[in-house]
Amino acid sequence: VAVTVYDRISRAYDVLAERPERSCRERAIAALRVAVGERVLEIGAGTGHGVQTLSRLVGCDRQVIGLDRSAGMLKSARLVLASHPNVRLVRGDARRLCFAAGAFDAVLMSFTLELFDASDMARVLAEVARVLRVGGRLSIVALAEPRESNTITTLYQWVHAHFPSIADCRPIDLPAVVECAGFQVRGEETMRMCGLLVAVVIAQMPA
Numbered sequence: 001v002a003v004t005v006y007d008r009i010s011r012a013y014d015v016l017a018e019r020p021e022r023s024c025r026e027r028a029i030a031a032l033r034v035a036v037g038e039r040v041l042e043i044g045a046g047t048g049h050g051v052q053t054l055s056r057l058v059g060c061d062r063q064v065i066g067l068d069r070s071a072g073m074l075k076s077a078r079l080v081l082a083s084h085p086n087v088r089l090v091r092g093d094a095r096r097l098c099f100a101a102g103a104f105d106a107v108l109m110s111f112t113l114e115l116f117d118a119s120d121m122a123r124v125l126a127e128v129a130r131v132l133r134v135g136g137r138l139s140i141v142a143l144a145e146p147r148e149s150n151t152i153t154t155l156y157q158w159v160h161a162h163f164p165s166i167a168d169c170r171p172i173d174l175p176a177v178v179e180c181a182g183f184q185v186r187g188e189e190t191m192r193m194c195g196l197l198v199a200v201v202i203a204q205m206p207a
């Protein structure tokens with residue numbers, strides 16, 4: 001994943017992406033059913049809007065952690081989250097999470113898992129499984145592979161193949177990826193974002 005791209009676009013990211021992505025991310029957060037007091041991590045927290053919503057849900061005395069590898073995105077997130085003292089932003093790599101086993105009740109990933117190639121996706125999900133407590137939930141929203149031909153997704157995939165720094169998310173079969181990593185899919189839905197298919201999956205590790 002070319003994190004330097006995110007460093008470069010961090011100040012413009014919200015103008016480019018926040019409007020289309022917001023409703024999909026909010027669905028993924030709703031599916032997570034976060035309760036007051038829970039410990040929640042967003043991986044690839046970007047400019048911090050997901051962390052902001054999560055922090056309202058867990059209550060002021062609890063810490064939500066947003067992790068991102070891009071210093072630029074974290075800088076933008078600090079501005080968005082200036083009035084949220086209970087959140088913690090951490091610079092780190094999703095493939096090697098700097099948290100203890102079982103540290104979280106819930107983990108969110110929004111338009112981030114599909115940035116990784118297949119082997120790194122497996123590493124990221126193994127790390128998620130490690131940092132979730134037994135019975136903890138994972139919610140992911142990602143660009144989805146269309147089940148039938150979809151012109152806009154085909155066009156997006158062409159741009160991704162030729163200009164990966166512009167269209168860096170790769171549509172994936174999200175339920176299959178999550179199950180392959182050993183999670184059980186508890187719920188899934190599909191949405192549209194600018195004509196592109198988007199999947200939301202909620203999953204848990206079997207006890």
Ligand SMILES: C[S@@+](CC[C@H](N)C(=O)[O-])C[C@H]1O[C@@H](n2cnc3c(N)ncnc32)[C@H](O)[C@@H]1O
Pocket residue numbers: 001003006021025043044045046047050067068069070073092093094095109110111112115
């Ligand atoms: C498409 S943005 C999504 C941001 C945010 N989740 C949202 O919904 O607006 C993907 C984010 O993943 C971050 N990222 C990329 N590779 C990463 C890695 N290896 N570890 C942690 N974050 C990473 C990028 O810096 C970027 O902020």
